[in-house]
Amino acid sequence: MSKNISNLSGRIGLKKNLFEKISERSLNSKDASGIQEIANEYHMGVSTIHGAESFYEFLRPSHRAKKAFVCNGSACMCSGTQEPLKKKLKEKLGDDKVGEMFCLGHCYENKAFHYDGENYAGNDIDKIDEIIKGEKIEQEKFFSKSFASTSFLMDDKLSNLDQFKDVLNKFINTDKQEIIKSLLDSNLTGRGGAGFPAGMKWDFCRKAESEKKYVICNADEGDSGAFSDRYLLEDQPLKVLFGMIICGYVIGSNEGVLYIRGEYPKSIEAINGCINSLKKEGLLGENILGTNFSFDLNICIGQGAYICGEETALIASIEGRRAEVDVRPPFPVTEGLYKKPTVVNNVETLAAATGILINGADKFSAIGNKKSAGTKLVCFDSFFNNPGVYEVEMGTPMKKVLNDIGGGFKEPIKALQIGGPLGGVIPISEVEKLNLDFQEFTAAGFMLGHASIVSIPKDFPMVDYIHHLFEFTAEESCGKCFPGRLGSYRGKEMFDQAKNKTAKIPLKLLNELLVTMKKGCLCALCGAIPTPIMNILKYFGDEMKDDMVKDN
Numbered sequence: 001m002s003k004n005i006s007n008l009s010g011r012i013g014l015k016k017n018l019f020e021k022i023s024e025r026s027l028n029s030k031d032a033s034g035i036q037e038i039a040n041e042y043h044m045g046v047s048t049i050h051g052a053e054s055f056y057e058f059l060r061p062s063h064r065a066k067k068a069f070v071c072n073g074s075a076c077m078c079s080g081t082q083e084p085l086k087k088k089l090k091e092k093l094g095d096d097k098v099g100e101m102f103c104l105g106h107c108y109e110n111k112a113f114h115y116d117g118e119n120y121a122g123n124d125i126d127k128i129d130e131i132i133k134g135e136k137i138e139q140e141k142f143f144s145k146s147f148a149s150t151s152f153l154m155d156d157k158l159s160n161l162d163q164f165k166d167v168l169n170k171f172i173n174t175d176k177q178e179i180i181k182s183l184l185d186s187n188l189t190g191r192g193g194a195g196f197p198a199g200m201k202w203d204f205c206r207k208a209e210s211e212k213k214y215v216i217c218n219a220d221e222g223d224s225g226a227f228s229d230r231y232l233l234e235d236q237p238l239k240v241l242f243g244m245i246i247c248g249y250v251i252g253s254n255e256g257v258l259y260i261r262g263e264y265p266k267s268i269e270a271i272n273g274c275i276n277s278l279k280k281e282g283l284l285g286e287n288i289l290g291t292n293f294s295f296d297l298n299i300c301i302g303q304g305a306y307i308c309g310e311e312t313a314l315i316a317s318i319e320g321r322r323a324e325v326d327v328r329p330p331f332p333v334t335e336g337l338y339k340k341p342t343v344v345n346n347v348e349t350l351a352a353a354t355g356i357l358i359n360g361a362d363k364f365s366a367i368g369n370k371k372s373a374g375t376k377l378v379c380f381d382s383f384f385n386n387p388g389v390y391e392v393e394m395g396t397p398m399k400k401v402l403n404d405i406g407g408g409f410k411e412p413i414k415a416l417q418i419g420g421p422l423g424g425v426i427p428i429s430e431v432e433k434l435n436l437d438f439q440e441f442t443a444a445g446f447m448l449g450h451a452s453i454v455s456i457p458k459d460f461p462m463v464d465y466i467h468h469l470f471e472f473t474a475e476e477s478c479g480k481c482f483p484g485r486l487g488s489y490r491g492k493e494m495f496d497q498a499k500n501k502t503a504k505i506p507l508k509l510l511n512e513l514l515v516t517m518k519k520g521c522l523c524a525l526c527g528a529i530p531t532p533i534m535n536i537l538k539y540f541g542d543e544m545k546d547d548m549v550k551d552n
């Protein structure tokens with residue numbers, strides 16, 4: 001059935017893709033008008049279109065009835081800024097006009113909210129009257145700096161179209177095998193979480209036989225604490241787009257798409273502007289720079305579903321299916337978008353591939369070790385003295401990362417959640433024993449992931465933190481597998497009761513639930529959430545002993 005929908009959707013393709021049509025209809029209409037027309041155009045049943053539309057938070061009538069959305073990501077929650085912010089917005093707009101959104105990527109300043117298609121944070125709330133009147137206000141930018149001996153992600157070697165033209169001209173006239181070899185030699189692994197070698201992924205897709213292939217940039221960065229992809233999309237868009245174009249050249253694709261989350265309006269604007277400039281200069285489109293290589297880029301705007309960061313759900317989303325996770329294999333490199341071979345890469349992976357081609361694979365592989373090589377963007381939240389996004393060499397001791405680069409903390413912090421809501425929760429004493437290294441983090445029972453850091457203050461109750469994690473999973477689970485669908489809700493219910501002091505948490509039952517989710521879930525959303533919860537039980541169990549009951 002889903003294969004059939006993929007093929008039908010693929011007949012019309014990316015240019016006016018089904019997801020975009022479904023989104024546009026829903027956002028511009030108060031009733032069901034237009035659904036039948038879309039179904040007819042794509043030769044699908046109305047229920048298929050309705051099923052896809054009802055999956056997304058932003059397309060629900062209840063969401064569309066609201067005017068402002070307060071960020072309920074982990075960093076904003078820990079900062080304690082959101083309740084007063086919500087109160088102020090409700091006073092201005094009305095009680096029923098203020099909703100929530102999961103992480104707007106302003107973790108370095110908090111007080112984040114979304115109003116009328118724009119994000120605001122920090123002291124912006126003081127100018128709420130101007131914002132409501134539609135006036136443009138001056139906003140603070142995040143701080144960014146590279147601490148690497150060679151910068152691959154933050155340098156200015158690809159900051160204008162002349163530089164872009166020169167580098168593109170060089171590499172679309174370079175042997176494809178040579179480019180793959182550079183990526184393999186660099187030891188670049190995917191920065192989106194799974195850590196698959198980028199060169200191998202491109203090579204598999206290159207070897208797949210098909211008249212049509214796709215390149216997808218996964219810009220659905222939804223992890224709370226992370227704004228590194230946002231930095232690259234807004235401040236280094238040419239590096240990201242170059243990575244996509246050169247990937248298209250290597251694998252034999254003439255079309256790519258950036259799936260950018262709707263919570264990042266400035267990123268969408270920056271990439272859109274950049275694509276238009278490249279098209280005007282003939283650096284995208286037919287027969288680029290007089291060669292027989294043609295490549296075009298599209299943007300797909302996410303509609304508020306965290307699971308769309310998972311690559312198979314992302315592909316389902318673009319195809320206009322419900323964004324549920326698919327069983328792998330087949331992997332996207334053989335059967336991806338519209339069932340055609342597809343490379344799905346994270347924003348940072350693509351920008352790093354560009355940096356490697358410009359600076360040399362040897363320089364990248366010389367940093368860190370074979371499995372954790374090169375440089376990585378690390379994000380610090382507002383509890384750090386130096387909040388912002390930094391390029392750091394892999395292998396750097398975490399003590400140095402936190403204290404020298406991050407500048408230490410403004411107030412006492414008991415633990416860090418590193419790598420988003422699915423990453424480990426690490427006591428400060430444990431994190432200082434580690435280096436910035438994917439394998440070291442995993443071996444110690446944590447996860448480096450996207451290297452975003454959320455600080456948990458000393459007085460923040462861990463029962464509330466686990467409740468937040470289960471609530472997030474219950475809200476965002478795609479519903480495909482039942483250990484995920486049911487387990488996340490059962491966990492949330494247990495912690496609802498503990499939080500409200502109506503019942504204690506049955507420890508044995510909780511452990512059984514966590515093991516079931518870890519072993520039985522189809523993907524890492526509900527399957528990895530036990531990691532931070534088990535970390536908290538292990539290191540902060542004492543703090544929660546009054547909320548627990550032993551149930552044999």
Ligand SMILES: Cc1cc2nc3c(=O)[nH]c(=O)nc-3n(C[C@H](O)[C@H](O)[C@H](O)COP(=O)(O)O)c2cc1C
Pocket residue numbers: 189190191192193194195196218219220221222223306307308309310311312344345346347349350523524525
């Ligand atoms: C629940 C979940 C959420 C994910 N979110 C993202 C994301 O926001 N961005 C991303 O690049 N990868 C995300 N991934 C990983 C992707 O499935 C995929 O591995 C990645 O995009 C591949 O690119 P890479 O090889 O460059 O890392 C997520 C995975 C899971 C299970």
Ligand code: SF4
Pocket residue numbers: 307325476477478479480481482484485521522523524525526527
């Ligand atoms: S683990 Fe959760 S998000 Fe993943 S497939 Fe199962 S229900 Fe969906």
